[in-house]
Amino acid sequence: MEAAEAVRGESVGGVQALEGKYLTFALGKEEYGIGILKVREIIGLMEITAVPHTPAYIKGVINLRGRVIPVLDLRLKFEMASEEYTERTCIIVVEVQGESAAVQVGMLVDSVSEVLNVVGQEIEPPPAFGGSTETAFILGMAKVKGEVKILLDADRVIGSGELAQFEAV
Amino acid sequence: MAEVAKELSEYLDDMALQILMVEPGDLSVVGELLELTEQLIAEAGNQDGQEAIFEMAKSFNAALQKIIMGELDDSAENFDRLGQCVVQMQEVMRKDGEADEAVKRLFRESLAAAGFEIAGDVAVAAVAEPEAEVAPVAASSVNAADAPVVPTAPAAPDLDFLQDKDLLAGFVAESFEHLDSIEVNILDLEQDPDNSDIINNIFRTFHTIKGVSGFLNLKKINEVAHITENLLDDVRNNKREMDSDVIDVVLSVGDYLKEMVQNVKDVLEKGAEAYLEYDIGEYVQLVKGVQDGNGGEVEVAPAAVPAAATPPPPAAPAEENVAPPSKAATVKPSPVATPPVGRAAGPPRKKSRIGDSIKVDIEKLDGLVNAVGELVIMQSLVRQNPLVSRLADPKLNRDFSQLGRITTELQRTAMAMRMVPIRQTFQKMTRLVRDLAKKTGKTVDLIMVGEETEVDRNMVDSIYDPLVHMIRNSVDHGVQTPEERERLGKSTVGSVYLRAYQKGGNIVIEIEDDGEGLNTPKIRMKALERGLISEGDNLTDHEVQNLVFLPGFSTADQITDVSGRGVGMDVVKKAVEKLRGKVDVSSEAGKGSIFTIRLPLTLAIIDGIIVRVGVERYIIPTIAIQESIRPKKEEYNTVYGKGEALMIRDKLVPIVRLYEIFDVEPTYTDPCEALVVVIENEGIQRALMVDELLGKQEVVIKSLGGYLKDTQSVAGGTILGDGRVGLILDLASLLAKDDGGDAALVEEGSLS
Numbered sequence: 001m002e003a004a005e006a007v008r009g010e011s012v013g014g015v016q017a018l019e020g021k022y023l024t025f026a027l028g029k030e031e032y033g034i035g036i037l038k039v040r041e042i043i044g045l046m047e048i049t050a051v052p053h054t055p056a057y058i059k060g061v062i063n064l065r066g067r068v069i070p071v072l073d074l075r076l077k078f079e080m081a082s083e084e085y086t087e088r089t090c091i092i093v094v095e096v097q098g099e100s101a102a103v104q105v106g107m108l109v110d111s112v113s114e115v116l117n118v119v120g121q122e123i124e125p126p127p128a129f130g131g132s133t134e135t136a137f138i139l140g141m142a143k144v145k146g147e148v149k150i151l152l153d154a155d156r157v158i159g160s161g162e163l164a165q166f167e168a169v
Numbered sequence: 170m171a172e173v174a175k176e177l178s179e180y181l182d183d184m185a186l187q188i189l190m191v192e193p194g195d196l197s198v199v200g201e202l203l204e205l206t207e208q209l210i211a212e213a214g215n216q217d218g219q220e221a222i223f224e225m226a227k228s229f230n231a232a233l234q235k236i237i238m239g240e241l242d243d244s245a246e247n248f249d250r251l252g253q254c255v256v257q258m259q260e261v262m263r264k265d266g267e268a269d270e271a272v273k274r275l276f277r278e279s280l281a282a283a284g285f286e287i288a289g290d291v292a293v294a295a296v297a298e299p300e301a302e303v304a305p306v307a308a309s310s311v312n313a314a315d316a317p318v319v320p321t322a323p324a325a326p327d328l329d330f331l332q333d334k335d336l337l338a339g340f341v342a343e344s345f346e347h348l349d350s351i352e353v354n355i356l357d358l359e360q361d362p363d364n365s366d367i368i369n370n371i372f373r374t375f376h377t378i379k380g381v382s383g384f385l386n387l388k389k390i391n392e393v394a395h396i397t398e399n400l401l402d403d404v405r406n407n408k409r410e411m412d413s414d415v416i417d418v419v420l421s422v423g424d425y426l427k428e429m430v431q432n433v434k435d436v437l438e439k440g441a442e443a444y445l446e447y448d449i450g451e452y453v454q455l456v457k458g459v460q461d462g463n464g465g466e467v468e469v470a471p472a473a474v475p476a477a478a479t480p481p482p483p484a485a486p487a488e489e490n491v492a493p494p495s496k497a498a499t500v501k502p503s504p505v506a507t508p509p510v511g512r513a514a515g516p517p518r519k520k521s522r523i524g525d526s527i528k529v530d531i532e533k534l535d536g537l538v539n540a541v542g543e544l545v546i547m548q549s550l551v552r553q554n555p556l557v558s559r560l561a562d563p564k565l566n567r568d569f570s571q572l573g574r575i576t577t578e579l580q581r582t583a584m585a586m587r588m589v590p591i592r593q594t595f596q597k598m599t600r601l602v603r604d605l606a607k608k609t610g611k612t613v614d615l616i617m618v619g620e621e622t623e624v625d626r627n628m629v630d631s632i633y634d635p636l637v638h639m640i641r642n643s644v645d646h647g648v649q650t651p652e653e654r655e656r657l658g659k660s661t662v663g664s665v666y667l668r669a670y671q672k673g674g675n676i677v678i679e680i681e682d683d684g685e686g687l688n689t690p691k692i693r694m695k696a697l698e699r700g701l702i703s704e705g706d707n708l709t710d711h712e713v714q715n716l717v718f719l720p721g722f723s724t725a726d727q728i729t730d731v732s733g734r735g736v737g738m739d740v741v742k743k744a745v746e747k748l749r750g751k752v753d754v755s756s757e758a759g760k761g762s763i764f765t766i767r768l769p770l771t772l773a774i775i776d777g778i779i780v781r782v783g784v785e786r787y788i789i790p791t792i793a794i795q796e797s798i799r800p801k802k803e804e805y806n807t808v809y810g811k812g813e814a815l816m817i818r819d820k821l822v823p824i825v826r827l828y829e830i831f832d833v834e835p836t837y838t839d840p841c842e843a844l845v846v847v848i849e850n851e852g853i854q855r856a857l858m859v860d861e862l863l864g865k866q867e868v869v870i871k872s873l874g875g876y877l878k879d880t881q882s883v884a885g886g887t888i889l890g891d892g893r894v895g896l897i898l899d900l901a902s903l904l905a906k907d908d909g910g911d912a913a914l915v916e917e918g919s920l921s
Contacts, residue, residue, distance in 0.1 A: 047893050049785070049895065049896060050785060050831075050833070051873065051877060051880055051883060051896065052830065052831040052832060052881075052882060053880055053881045053882060053883075054880060061873055061877070061886055061894045061896075063543075063892055063893060065539065066539030066542050066543035066871075067539055067871070068886040068887075068888070068894050070873060070876045103876055158876070
């Protein structure tokens with residue numbers, strides 16, 4: 001496990017620093033968690049205006065009370081098969097640090113589950129899958145009541161690295 | 170305890186504010202100061218653990234009384250020193266009443282410098298003084314203050330002003346405002362040299378900058394402002410004439426100060442490595458030269474300016490006390506203090522002076538505009554709700570229309586908040602014209618009309634460069650020399666008018682000169698030479714004149730050291746078009762020319778046509794649209810099987826299928842069933858194929874957020890009437906994207 005940590009080169013001061021409240025949501029068969037402090041609000045699915053010349057996982061933009069914010073489909077982002085949207089489909093609006101200011105971005109998920117208090121000993125560092133599997137946006141794995149939740153780093157999921165990536169597209 | 174400390178520090182804050190405003194001879198402010206001090210003494214005396222403050226305040230009080238009684242000089246220097254005392258008391262306050270020795274010593278020194286000896290004062294005098302021989306004159310206080318007494322001094326002593334960035338940022342903004350006002354005042358003064366009000370205004374401005382920079386420990390700015398203030402003080406007290414030497418010096422010092430303040434700003438933004446060490450020696454000498462030139466030798470002083478490459482004077486002026494040793498953090502009140510001071514020091518102009526104003530974070534303003542926009546949409550959604558609209562209740566209807574009026578008014582007000590008068594931009598031109606006229610040996614009057622016209626805050630800065638360019642052009646090329654004007658029977662003084670007014674949905678800015686006018690035949694010749702027009706083209710004079718806005722038109726014999734340099738009016742045109750405006754010139758040979766810039770009222774709103782392509786809706790800026798037509802079969806052509814084009818008014822216009830570019834499922838794929846919107850952008854014409862026109866609307870432009878800001882072909886989004894987001898097309902990048910295959914076609918098209 002220590003080796004894994006070393007491989008990741010994570011200097012978060014150990015996984016203990018990750019404990020806190022997480023909003024969990026479902027995506028396919030997995031449960032994911034995202035730091036509650038990053039979450040601005042959760043809204044139901046609304047009509048999304050497609051924006052041309054963007055990667056497929058960028059579904060477009062929505063009107064969030066007069067603000068125009070981008071929405072990305074987390075399924076597509078994680079290269080999972082896309083599903084029909086249901087009435088449980090939600091947009092989680094998160095606020096991440098952009099290049100100059102904080103930006104709000106919506107994430108489409110299958111359904112929102114609960115807010116979970118995760119304590120330090122429940123968290124393990126992300127596993128090393130070997131090869132080039134990208135785990136950079138995973139903070140750690142939380143084992144709560146026998147289930148595993150994947151804790152995501154919102155800034156990395158929709159961080160500036162992403163931006164650079166599709167500036168090149 | 171904490172509460173008490175807060176109360177006491179409030180008194181101190183007020184005192185700091187007052188002492189900033191105090192001026193020699195102005196005893197009423199000193200009186201207020203005295204009252205505050207007495208309250209402070211009473212409060213501190215009632216508290217345990219505040220003995221240090223109590224004693225310090227008592228000494229301070231005694232010094233103030235001496236000033237009022239005339240036993241001490243009520244000079245600006247002395248007030249500066251008292252200001253230091255307040256700072257030191259604040260320092261003590263910050264440490265919960267603990268006065269360490271360094272602070273006590275400084276306090277004592279500052280008072281001593283003011284000529285006030287503290288006798289038998291236990292708290293302060295009991296300090297064992299390493300520098301007991303400090304003279305009651307200030308001479309050594311500069312060095313003493315530099316001594317490493319500052320408890321929390323950062324590593325780089327030169328940058329210790331960086332401690333409170335908010336304060337500094339406030340100072341930077343205020344200083345720019347002040348410096349601009351100096352410029353305006355000085356130029357007014359040239360017209361009316363004996364107006365003591367104007368001299369006082371300028372004096373106060375330097376005084377304020379000096380005061381605040383002193384508190385912030387910006388030593389060099391402080392010193393430059395200080396010596397200039399001294400010079401102006403002489404002028405004010407009739408010790409010296411207000412002549413062109415003084416004006417020139419004050420102007421150039423103003424520029425220099427701006428440079429230094431700009432550097433402070435850079436340091437704030439980019440960090441300490443941006444810091445530049447300014448050698449103020451030259452300016453100190455320059456100002457002193459003018460000040461000492463008192464009378465006969467006046468002419469020599471400015472001549473010495475270029476020669477002032479001599480090493481700077483080693484020490485600050487003798488009576489200077491530039492280095493407030495305490496932390497900026499303790500002077501918290503001064504940013505708050507500065508605006509009122511600024512207002513007071515600013516030019517109390519003869520005419521309509523704008524009312525009180527506050528500065529608001531632009532983000533809050535945008536938030537308000539967003540919320541109001543959303544309110545309007547929600548209102549119409551509620552109103553159109555089938556359930557509601559079935560209620561045929563007259564009262565409800567009345568209430569709805571009243572609500573509608575209120576929201577419209579609210580929206581209008583919210584938009585108006587982004588607008589500022591164009592005055593500041595115009596006033597900068599005064600200086601420009603003065604300098605240009607001097608350089609070119611012309612006499613030019615700049616007459617400004619409509620400075621109170623309001624423009625979008627974001628536009629003010631962008632309009633500056635093109636204006637400078639055009640004013641230069643008018644003064645340099647337009648207005649003739651006095652001799653020539655005399656020969657032509659014109660008044661020897663040339664006039665340049667700068668007008669601004671609102672017309673329809675536009676802001677119009679006109680620059681008119683009564684000079685030479687454009688040489689239309691010559692322009693025609695040049696244009697022919699460059700192949701911009703052809704022999705057969707039948708152009709009106711007006712059309713020919715507007716050719717000067719084409720790239721590369723700056724004619725060789727126009728270039729002077731002032732304007733020209735190969736940069737033509739096309740730069741102006743580009744800048745104006747970026748603001749979604751238009752520029753035009755009309756001229757009469759021998760009589761002058763008028764350049765007209767038309768700009769939209771605001772950058773936040775765009776007039777657009779909403780079109781539908783499949784299920785998506787896009788907004789095309791109206792300014793680019795020429796016409797929209799349903800093409801007929803015979804107008805449709807394919808060229809070499811590669812591209813397709815429409816014959817519109819004898820020109821082949823390439824077709825752009827929007828649905829292909831945006832990858833949406835269209836209703837029509839046959840151009841003859843669909844509609845085309847003919848657009849023109851930067852001289853390129855295209856026919857955009859759309860399914861339907863939905864209407865014309867003023868839409869509020871919203872950024873798609875940092876995340877999507879670089880998306881091609883899309884300039885931004887807007888909220889449409891049903892609450893959904895519509896995308897605004899960016900024609901420039903749309904056409905550039907499309908250009909690859911069609912470049913050849915355009916050539917083809919324009920030739921036929």
